[in-house]
Amino acid sequence: MDLPDGIIDPSDGGKNQSAFTYNAERVIGNGSFGIVYQATVVETQESVAIKKVFQDKRYKNRELHIMRELKHPNVVTLKHAFYTNGERPDELFLNVVMDYMSDTVYRVVKFYSKQKRQVPLLLCKLYAYQVCRALSYLHNLGICHRDIKP
Known part of the structure; x- marks a missing residue:
């Protein structure tokens, strides 16, 4: 299209x-x-x-x-x-x-879930860190995201 x-x-x-x-x-x-x-x-x-x-x-x-x-x-x-x-x-x-x-967090979680494995702790920490950095940046600008997805 x-x-x-x-x-x-x-x-x-x-x-x-x-x-x-x-x-x-x-x-x-x-x-x-x-x-x-x-x-x-x-x-x-x-x-x-x-x-x-x-x-x-x-x-x-x-x-x-x-x-x-x-x-x-x-x-x-x-x-x-x-x-x-x-x-x-x-x-x-x-x-x-x-x-x-x-790649998205959703896709990574789905991948590990299909294999009946846990998402490695290192990836969990990395994604959490990246989300927190982004939210901190937005909040410092007075912006509230309102639509966070995995």
């Missing part, structure tokens, strides 16, 4: 068209707020994650504004963002392009 022909960068109100085209390869997550695709940047062949979220025009989306400010090794990096139209004329979606993380 190609995402879209005309890509609009929300940072400039859509005045400049982006030079990037994305090829969404598969759905890697979904929830009440949207759907996440693993995608490839056609021009560079880089693997990225694209989170597609419905935009209610009555509310301002703070996530994009906050993500632009974040710079930390334990926080996923915002690479780009663009809007796409939905099937109906009044539907608008924000597409947030981020680093693709091939």
Whole structure:
């Protein structure tokens, strides 16, 4: 599935068209707020994650504004963002392009669980340390995450 022909960068109100085209390869997550695709940047062949979220025009989306400010090794990096139209004329979606993380805590736990083994203590400590570092960084900026997943 190609995402879209005309890509609009929300940072400039859509005045400049982006030079990037994305090829969404598969759905890697979904929830009440949207759907996440693993995608490839056609021009560079880089693997990225694209989170597609419905935009209610009555509310301002703070996530994009906050993500632009974040710079930390334990926080996923915002690479780009663009809007796409939905099937109906009044539907608008924000597409947030981020680093693709091939491994997740959920995937690691599932791997060890299938083998009927415990996750090594070293990995548990490492993941806990990384989460605490990221949360400390966010909290020092006055940001509360509200949606932490394994």
